[in-house]
Amino acid sequence: MNDTTRTALKAAAVSLLILTMALLGYTLWARGKVVESGTAMGIVIALVVFAAFALRNVAKSARQGLPLEDEFTKRAKASAASFAFYASLYLWLALMYFEDYLPEHRLPGLAILGSALIFGLRYLYLVKRGRVD
Amino acid sequence: MKTRIKELRARYDLTQEDLARKVGVRRETILFLEKGKYNPSLKLAHDVAQALETTIDELFFFEGDPR
Numbered sequence: 546m547n548d549t550t551r552t553a554l555k556a557a558a559v560s561l562l563i564l565t566m567a568l569l570g571y572t573l574w575a576r577g578k579v580v581e582s583g584t585a586m587g588i589v590i591a592l593v594v595f596a597a598f599a600l601r602n603v604a605k606s607a608r609q610g611l612p613l614e615d616e617f618t619k620r621a622k623a624s625a626a627s628f629a630f631y632a633s634l635y636l637w638l639a640l641m642y643f644e645d646y647l648p649e650h651r652l653p654g655l656a657i658l659g660s661a662l663i664f665g666l667r668y669l670y671l672v673k674r675g676r677v678d
Numbered sequence: 679m680k681t682r683i684k685e686l687r688a689r690y691d692l693t694q695e696d697l698a699r700k701v702g703v704r705r706e707t708i709l710f711l712e713k714g715k716y717n718p719s720l721k722l723a724h725d726v727a728q729a730l731e732t733t734i735d736e737l738f739f740f741e742g743d744p745r
Contacts, residue, residue, distance in 0.1 A: 606704065609695055615703040616722050617710065675710035678717060 548613050552603055556596075563592050581648075588658075595665070621671040624678075629664035636660065681738050683712045686730040700729040 570585035606613050636659045640652055647655065671677050687697055694712075698705045703722070710716035711726065718726070720734075727737045 609699070609705070611695070611698055611704055612702060613704075615707055616719055617704065617707040617716055672706070675706070675713065675715035 548607075552613065556600075559592065559596050563589055563596070566592065617677070618672065620677045621668055625664050625668035625671055628667045629660050632663045632667075633660040636663070679714050679717060679738060679740055681711060681714060682732075683708070683726065683730065683737065686732060686737070687712075690730065697726070697729060701725045 566585050566589045570582050570589060573585060574582035603613060633656065637656055640647065640656055640659075644652060683697075687694070692700075694705050694708045698708045701708070701722070702725070707716065707722075708726075711718060718738075723734045723738060727734045730737065
């Protein structure tokens with residue numbers, strides 16, 4: 546798979562996610578759930594900011610004729626993934642402990658969102674730090 | 679780990695971007711290699727050494743290595 550196809554697929558996936566979250570936010574708002582709606586819209590804003598940042602990097606790399614992914618970024622992703630898995634175990638434990646205080650049926654969603662957030666933040670940290678070992 | 683990438687790059691009048699393009703990696707990867715932050719794979723070390731017309735052991739070394 547070349548860089549253009551990969552970028553197009555990622556852009557489509559992120560757009561779909563943003564659209565879904567925006568629709569969820571609107572539906573919750575329409576039902577009068579202001580806090581949940583605000584959370585969903587907050588996630589939408591975070592995703593849009595992240596997508597804009599990623600798009601800027603893609604455009605810069607394309608202009609310079611450099612690859613979007615290389616050995617370093619692949620290692621950073623692998624390292625961030627293993628960290629996210631390990632940290633998620635503790636996150637699950639914490640969520641199970643506070644289960645009674647959380648909204649019903651939200652546990653899996655929160656855990657998945659938490660894992661994704663941990664992965665994303667750890668990846669950005671590693672890519673900025675330059676040391677992945 | 680220390681490297682002589684910056685020194686050799688200057689000798690051939692190459693920017694980090696030029697070297698990255700030659701090797702086929704991102705510019706940041708060259709930056710982290712130069713700073714000694716990133717330990718490259720043998721393949722990447724070989725590619726960088728080849729791009730700078732030198733050998734791996736001339737390019738990468740550890741402090742205290744007999745030179």
